[in-house]
Amino acid sequence: MSRADSQDFARLFLTDTPMMDTRAPLEFTKGAFPQALSLPLMTDAERAKVGTCYKQQGQSAALALGHQLVSGEIKQRRLEQWLAFARNNPDGYLYCFRGGLRSQIVQQWMQAAGCDYPRIIGGYKAMRRFLIDTQEQIVAASRFCILAGHTGCAKTDLLNSLPDSIDLEGIAHHRGSSFGKRPGGQPSPIDFENALAIAFLRQHHARPEQRILLEDESKLIGRCAIPLSLRERMAAAPIIIVTATLEQRVEHTFRNYILHKLLEWQQAVGEEAGFVAFSDDLSVSLQKIQKRLGGALYQQIKVLLQQALAEQQRGDNSLHREWIRRVLSQYYDPMYAYQLLQREDAIEFSGSAEQVREYLLESAGSV
Numbered sequence: 035m036s037r038a039d040s041q042d043f044a045r046l047f048l049t050d051t052p053m054m055d056t057r058a059p060l061e062f063t064k065g066a067f068p069q070a071l072s073l074p075l076m077t078d079a080e081r082a083k084v085g086t087c088y089k090q091q092g093q094s095a096a097l098a099l100g101h102q103l104v105s106g107e108i109k110q111r112r113l114e115q116w117l118a119f120a121r122n123n124p125d126g127y128l129y130c131f132r133g134g135l136r137s138q139i140v141q142q143w144m145q146a147a148g149c150d151y152p153r154i155i156g157g158y159k160a161m162r163r164f165l166i167d168t169q170e171q172i173v174a175a176s177r178f179c180i181l182a183g184h185t186g187c188a189k190t191d192l193l194n195s196l197p198d199s200i201d202l203e204g205i206a207h208h209r210g211s212s213f214g215k216r217p218g219g220q221p222s223p224i225d226f227e228n229a230l231a232i233a234f235l236r237q238h239h240a241r242p243e244q245r246i247l248l249e250d251e252s253k254l255i256g257r258c259a260i261p262l263s264l265r266e267r268m269a270a271a272p273i274i275i276v277t278a279t280l281e282q283r284v285e286h287t288f289r290n291y292i293l294h295k296l297l298e299w300q301q302a303v304g305e306e307a308g309f310v311a312f313s314d315d316l317s318v319s320l321q322k323i324q325k326r327l328g329g330a331l332y333q334q335i336k337v338l339l340q341q342a343l344a345e346q347q348r349g350d351n352s353l354h355r356e357w358i359r360r361v362l363s364q365y366y367d368p369m370y371a372y373q374l375l376q377r378e379d380a381i382e383f384s385g386s387a388e389q390v391r392e393y394l395l396e397s398a399g400s401v
Contacts, residue, residue, distance in 0.1 A: 036150035052126035065224025133157035165231035177245035183276035186283030208256035217302035275384035
């Protein structure tokens with residue numbers, strides 16, 4: 035039994051419905067949805083030729099050229115990919131940019147091959163507009179709570195262990211600090227915005243009355259920008275401070291930025307190349323904060339980092355703790371103390387990770 039075309043965008047995103055994106059690869063790279071797979075009707079080059087033809091000769095000529103370019107074996111190979119997607123995702127949908135000719139053509143060709151597969155009315159443009167508008171509405175209507183604390187106090191770990199939280203750093207694929215780069219890079223700005231809006235939609239749908247817990251962030255997480263309306267609500271929200279000793283923060287930073295970061299790089303590119311990439315990552319990250327550190331302190335920490343990397347290659351990674359301790363105490367801590375001073379009146383609670391957890395769980399249960 036065939037399914038009808040859909041424009042129930044909320045259901046599509048809430049249920050993580052598989053989507054087949056028939057736009058050109060370049061369009062997909064600029065922005066798509068987490069559950070979408072790129073299976074284009076035309077390549078970038080083919081689309082460019084059709085676009086030029088449309089401008090010069092009109093729609094009929096462009097349509098004819100498109101059918102000429104995607105024909106024979108090329109058409110058959112692409113059709114087989116679309117049919118395979120439909121078999122593997124019987125509850126999925128297909129779309130193009132506006133839900134127009136491209137998705138209609140793919141749908142018709144699949145139908146001719148015996149597969150009735152529904153498309154999304156309005157396509158990518160309509161879904162993107164839905165997410166932008168929905169996020170704006172949710173952000174405006176929701177209450178927020180910001181989890182803050184010195185660098186290294188394991189805020190993200192605590193955040194992800196609590197209900198009604200959204201992990202901005204996880205969505206941005208970045209650890210948030212100057213050393214936060216991760217293998218694989220970050221999503222495109224539009225991909226980040228789409229994934230963030232979907233996270234807000236799901237949170238609001240599940241527990242609309244609860245306030246949303248976010249980690250304290252600057253306006254940029256790596257290269258991903260937090261939307262202005264959300265930044266404004268975060269700046270006005272109450273703050274929960276997570277406290278930890280310097281040594282606890284050194285150990286957490288060591289685990290995250292040395293042990294875990296090295297493992298991520300080695301899993302991505304292999305053991306030897308991974309260590310080289312890991313070393314370059316740390317060195318470049320340190321260089322980025324050179325001006326803020328000042329020349330003398332930067333050189334001291336740079337030497338400590340180089341010594342630690344050399345010793346790590348010989349089997350001892352413990353020296354990393356010394357440069358980490360210096361960066362935390364002499365760079366991040368003074369900067370955080372100044373920022374917190376500007377928002378002292380917004381502090382709602384302060385305590386260890388376990389105390390904060392208990393407080394937030396009790397607060398959520400009392401709503």
